[in-house]
Amino acid sequence: MMKYIQNIQMLNEQGELVSTSITIENKVIANIGGEQPDGAEVIDGNGCFVSPGFVDLHVHLREPGFEHKETIETGTKSAAKGGFTTICAMPNTKPVPDSIENLNLIMGLIEESAVVRVLPYGSLTVNEAGEKRTNIAELKEHGAVAFSDDGIGIQLSSTMYEQMQDAAKIDAVVVAHCEDNSLIYDGVMHEGIRNKELGLPGIPSICESVQIARDVLLAEAAGARYHVCHVSSKESVRAVRDAKAAGIRVTAEVCPHHLLLEEMDIPSDDANWKMNPPLRGKSDLDSLHQALLDGTIDCIATDHAPHTEEEKCCGMVGAPFGIVGFETAFPLLYTNFVITKKWTLKQLVDWMSVKPAEIFDLPYGKIEVGGSADLTIIDLNKEQTIEIEKFESKGRNTPFNGWKAKGWPIMTICGGNVVYEEVINEK
Numbered sequence: 223m224m225k226y227i228q229n230i231q232m233l234n235e236q237g238e239l240v241s242t243s244i245t246i247e248n249k250v251i252a253n254i255g256g257e258q259p260d261g262a263e264v265i266d267g268n269g270c271f272v273s274p275g276f277v278d279l280h281v282h283l284r285e286p287g288f289e290h291k292e293t294i295e296t297g298t299k300s301a302a303k304g305g306f307t308t309i310c311a312m313p314n315t316k317p318v319p320d321s322i323e324n325l326n327l328i329m330g331l332i333e334e335s336a337v338v339r340v341l342p343y344g345s346l347t348v349n350e351a352g353e354k355r356t357n358i359a360e361l362k363e364h365g366a367v368a369f370s371d372d373g374i375g376i377q378l379s380s381t382m383y384e385q386m387q388d389a390a391k392i393d394a395v396v397v398a399h400c401e402d403n404s405l406i407y408d409g410v411m412h413e414g415i416r417n418k419e420l421g422l423p424g425i426p427s428i429c430e431s432v433q434i435a436r437d438v439l440l441a442e443a444a445g446a447r448y449h450v451c452h453v454s455s456k457e458s459v460r461a462v463r464d465a466k467a468a469g470i471r472v473t474a475e476v477c478p479h480h481l482l483l484e485e486m487d488i489p490s491d492d493a494n495w496k497m498n499p500p501l502r503g504k505s506d507l508d509s510l511h512q513a514l515l516d517g518t519i520d521c522i523a524t525d526h527a528p529h530t531e532e533e534k535c536c537g538m539v540g541a542p543f544g545i546v547g548f549e550t551a552f553p554l555l556y557t558n559f560v561i562t563k564k565w566t567l568k569q570l571v572d573w574m575s576v577k578p579a580e581i582f583d584l585p586y587g588k589i590e591v592g593g594s595a596d597l598t599i600i601d602l603n604k605e606q607t608i609e610i611e612k613f614e615s616k617g618r619n620t621p622f623n624g625w626k627a628k629g630w631p632i633m634t635i636c637g638g639n640v641v642y643e644e645v646i647n648e649k
C-alpha cells in the first residue's frame with residue numbers, strides 16, 4: 223500500500239521550510255517531492271510541518287510489573303500522540319531485563335501491544351541491585367539497545383568500570399542515571415533556596431555531578447561510549463564539557479522540564495513538581511541552555527515517568543520521583559524557545575530526532591529516501607491548553623497542566639503506519 227502526503231512543509235539543509243510531498247511505500251520513504259503515484263492513498267498535510275518522528279532515549283513504560291501506572295499500550299499511545307516514533311524503554315520494570323529470558327519476555331509484550339517502535343534497555347546489574355554484573359554482550363545480541371540501571375546510580379566504581387570495559391568490546395553505549403546515594407540526604411527537591419522556604423529536605427547538585435565526574439574518567443580508562451541521563455546542574459555540565467574537550471566518548475541529554483522550570487517555580491509542596499534529578503536553580507537552567515547550544519549536551523529526552531494520582535497526591539515526601547513527558551514535550555519547547563527565537567526549529571528537530579538516533583546508531587530520526595517512514599505532522603499554529611484529562615498516558619503527573627502551547631502533532635506515522643491521528647471535531 224502506498225501513501226502520498228501532499229501539501230506539507232519540510233526543513234531543508236539550511237533550516238528553511240519548503241513545500242513538498244512525501245511518498246511512502248512498504249514502510250519506507252520512496253520519494254520526496256515527487257508526483258502522486260497511481261493508486262496511492264492521499265493524505266493532505268494542509269500546509270503543516272512534517273518532522274522526522276521524534277526519538278526518545280529515556281522513557282519508562284512501567285510494564286511489566288507496574289501496570290497500574292502505565293502499560294506498553296497506554297505509554298506508546300501517549301508517545302504517538304506526542305509525535306514520538308522510536309522510544310527506548312528503561313529497565314526498571316519487574317522483572318528487570320537482566321537476562322535473556324526476562325528481555326525476551328519484555329520484547330514479547332512490546333510485540334503484542336506497542337503502537338510505536340520500542341527498543342528496550344538491558345540493565346547493567348542483576349535486578350538493578352548494583353551488585354552482580356549482567357552479561358551485556360548476550361543481552362545486546364538478543365535486542366537490548368543500550369545498558370543502564372536508570373532510576374539509581376551505580377554506586378561501586380569497579381562495577382561501572384568493568385561493565386564499561388565489556389561495553390567497549392562490543393561498542394555498546396553505557397547510559398547512566400548519576401546519583402551518589404551517600405549524597406541524597408533523603409532529599410525530595412533541589413538543595414537550594416526553595417526547599418528551605420518549603421521546609422523540605424534537599425538533594426545537593428554534587429549528588430549528580432560527582433558521579434558524572436567519576437564516570438567520564440572510568441569511560442576514558444575503559445574506552446567506552448558513555449551517555450549521561452537527564453543532566454540537571456551547572457557542575458554536571460562542566461564535567462561533561464571538560465570530558466568532551468579531553469576527547470572522552472561522552473554524550474548527554476537534558477529533559478524539557480529542566481529547560482523550562484527552576485526551583486523557584488515550585489508553588490508548594492506538590493509532588494507533581496517532584497522529579498529526579500530535581501528542578502535546580504536559575505543558574506543551572508541557564509547553564510543547561512548554554513550547553514545545548516554549544517553542543518555539550520547532545521539531545522533532549524523526556525524521562526516520561528508516569529505514576530498514579532494516589533502516589534502523587536500527598537506532598538513531596540513519600541511520593542515517587544517523576545513526571546510524564548511525551549504529550550507536552552514538543553509544544554512546550556516549540557512555544558517557549560522556537561517562537562521566542564532562542565532556538566531555530568531545525569535545532570529543536572535535531573535535538574529531538576536526529577541526534578538521539580545518532581547517539582545509539584539507530585537508522586531513524588531523518589526524512590530521507592529509503593529510510594523508515596517515521597513522520598510527525600505538526601500544526602505549528604495550533605494553540606491549545608494542556609489538559610491532563612486528555613492524556614493518552616495513564617499518568618497525570620505533570621507541572622504543566624493548564625499551560626497554553628502552540629505546535630501540536632496532528633498525525634504520527636511509524637514505519638509507514640498511521641499510529642496517531644487527531645480527531646477533528648465536526649464543525
Ligand SMILES: [Zn+2]
Binds near residue numbers: 372373498
Ligand atoms: Zn533517571
